[in-house]
Amino acid sequence: MWTDNETAQDFLNFGSVARTVAEVIEQAHSRPISIGVSGAWGVGKSSMIKLIRGELDARAKGAGEPDSHESGAESKFIFVEFNAWLYQGYDDARAALIDVVASALATEAAKRKTGIEKTKELLQRVNWFRAIKLTAGSAASLALGLPPMGVLGELWGVGKAVLSGEVDQEAIASADAAVDKISDSVGGLIKAKRAFSPPKEIEALRASFEGALDEMGVTLVVLIDDLDRCLPETTISTLEAIRLLLFLKHTAFVIAADDQMIKHAVKRHFQGVEDELVTNYFDKLIQFPIRVPPLGTQEVRAYMMLLFIENSGLQTDTKEALRVGVCSQLGKTWQGKRVDLKFLRSLHDKLPDELVARLDAADRLAPLMTTATGIAGNPRLIKRFLNALSIRMAMSRAQGVGVDESELAKVLLFERCGNPKAYAELIKSVTEGDDGMPNFLVPWEQRAVAGEALDLKAPWDDAFIAEWLRLPPQLGASDLRGALYVSREHAPLITPEDRLSAEAADLLEGLLEHPDMAASIKDRLVALARPEISVIMDRLLGRARREQEWGTPAILDACMVVAASDPLQSQRLAGFLKERPALQIKPSIVPKIADEPWSQSVFAAWAEDDEISKPVKNAIKARRGNGNVSVK
Structure with a gap:
């Protein structure tokens, strides 16, 4: 067996491409640079990212410096690996990326005993940036030492306008007034006295990054992966964060993604934008586009x-x-x-x-x-x-x-x-x-x-x-x-000893080929003999085991229709869903099955499972609160 994870071992002579990228970063001599590693799903972009990091580490060693990945003490590179997909649904990707980068710099500054004050100031500015993006309730804000949401609401609108480049003088004046209110509640996210306005703060944030890197004498290499797996909102949020930090001295961004998926996300976000403008948006972020070579x-x-x-x-x-x-x-x-x-x-x-x-x-x-x-x-x-x-x-x-x-x-x-x-x-x-x-x-x-x-x-x-x-x-x-x-989980193997009627075989074939159309044959399923329905559910659950994410896969529609035709099969489906790995369960499955009588036992099991994600548990709680699911 072979794992489906990225690898730092080069099996495809991709090392030559990784060496080229490392050479480009090294020859930039602290000038800002952005590199896009593009290619379709599964072609090896994540492995290419690992190879690029390994090549840069090796060059640091060759220059007489220890491996930054292991010691982190003297290397001229600081690496930050960011996977936006992991933060989706849990945190704002824009704030998360900036936070991860700032925290990494602070950790490195402490190890190197240089740039400590600069990175502290940077973290304070990041806190301010997070503050103007918070949208939680007032109680939660006060618990964190933040001002009531009426004040943050004023900053929220301005912050959004800043990041889209639509700030006018009136908006800046509103932000200054809101900052006067915020100072008493927050207790000073940034202690130094200065004039507050979103444009100035964002520029100061950039200057803090640059100053910290300059004092530490390092190049920050940000490796961004799995961006093309994200929903359009997360993709755009991450791209905005990249834009915020992009083209600063001592920075290099390596972005691995399917460029077509990124362009699709941009087009979805900026509805009505022409294809040429979508391409220009992406091209402005990427100075050096590199495509993972197709395999012959x-x-x-x-x-x-x-x-x-x-x-x-x-x-x-x-x-x-x-x-x-x-x-x-x-x-x-x-x-x-x-x-x-x-x-x-x-x-x-x-x-x-x-x-x-x-x-x-x-x-x-x-x-x-x-x-x-x-x-x-x-x-x-x-x-x-x-x-x-x-x-x-x-x-x-x-x-x-x-x-x-x-x-x-x-x-x-x-x-x-x-x-x-x-x-x-x-x-x-x-x-x-x-x-x-x-x-x-x-x-x-x-x-x-x-x-x-x-x-x-x-x-x-x-x-x-x-x-x-x-x-x-x-x-x-x-x-x-x-x-x-031994291949029967993919298609029904109907042997003479396990023969279905012509009607049952026809229904099984239809359910396997078009599971999303299962509701149209519900009446025909009810008319089948119970042993035949059991055989059909066997085949459907065999196919269902191949699913890696349980949100609303089409095979679930087929299983639910069969479960509705026989109480015994509903118990089997409930047991099957309880056995799915916790990481596979997605929030969208909750409303999908909430109206089914057997879903209550599934929700109860998930609610008690510590490994089930918080968004799933929140979705269950919301359904119970609305009266859709009974509270036990």
Whole structure:
């Protein structure tokens, strides 16, 4: 198994890009710089961020300075990693970013014993910035030593105008009057006497940042990740904070995000803005745009091989030597050099037989993994494919099901990337035959391997099928019942022993393919026999286990409709939701299920679970307060 987290290990020769970024930052010589690392979901932006930090750390070491990440005492870089997605729903992203940066500088100043007073002043100004953004109730404000909300309300409007660049003289005068009121309640967020106005305070905040960095003699490198995962409001809030600190001396911002998603958020926020202005907004933030390189067949093959090597029993130094050799070879592929099994054996001539078999599979799968629309050379999707294969092989061993790994890999690839209707026909052929062999594939595979043209009808008429048929091993004469048995969480495996009626099978297929349309077949479900409804819920819950976020996924609609048709199934669904990991539960699920009679037990369990997030518990409390959910 492989984790789905970012890594500081370079499996794709991205190190060359990281070195380029580090070189740009280093050659800026304290001049402000902003770098955008763009690319689609899962292509390796987060890993690129890790590699950039590692390269800058290595350069600090090479200059005779210790690793700032470990000691933080003498390095010329201070790193701040900020993930706006983690703050979404808990804090204002703009204030959070400024707070995180200021706190990091204060910590570093204490370690280095320089710039301490400057960073204290900076923190005070950040407190002021937070104060004008607070929107909590007056009681909460007073508890924090802040003035009543009537006063903060005056500053709120002005603060919002400042950040949008719409402040006039009348607004500034209003802010000055409000500041006179605030001083008695707050007790002096900033002790030094000076004239208060939002523009002056924001400029002073910027000057404090610059002064602290100048006195400490360091470059602040802010690494921002997962911005494209955020809701538009959080995205814009973070971009505003970046704009507030951007282009200050001794700063470098590295922003990893899908630029198309960012532009979508900007367009959503500034409704009616033309595309050209949206592009200009983003381009003004980014001085140096860098795109994560797309993967070709060579890179995909190398990536898969290195993943298998990582999980092998080879010695750590041998794994590292192979990784370095592969990345070096990837840098020469433009010269016609190849990364394949032959090349790996030239680096290490005593590879274990089990590893060789997996490397050979990677060699054969790479072209399809690169071109298939369901994967398209995406590193995260490749890793998930290999994890799914690993899980199914583990299931086959645990249940004593004899499954050939290469056959299972080919079936899994078809399941993920092929036409769903064609996959359903494959399942039907296997389950209806006495020997479990999809014999109709035999002539197609023979012609594909021979290089002959294939004239296939829908749903088999696409380029992926032709490539898939050529991929070894040939499956037409293989018993695939075991492979489909361990794959049954994706699609129903209806065996002769577990046969549904034609009506039930039709409903199950509809629920799996169009779960959001489940309500339209509720009456037909009620008419089914109870054992058939139980089988349908089995299949739906199997599919539901693949969901990573429980807000309002479409599969929940299907499960709720089945639960409404049979009280026993409602208990099963309630039990299933209680078992979901706490981090997967999102506030939007609360109103979705609140009117269901079984939801009360789910809410009670979540309310008592310490790991369930505060927004979810607040949503439950709000429903109870409105009388939608009974209070126990």
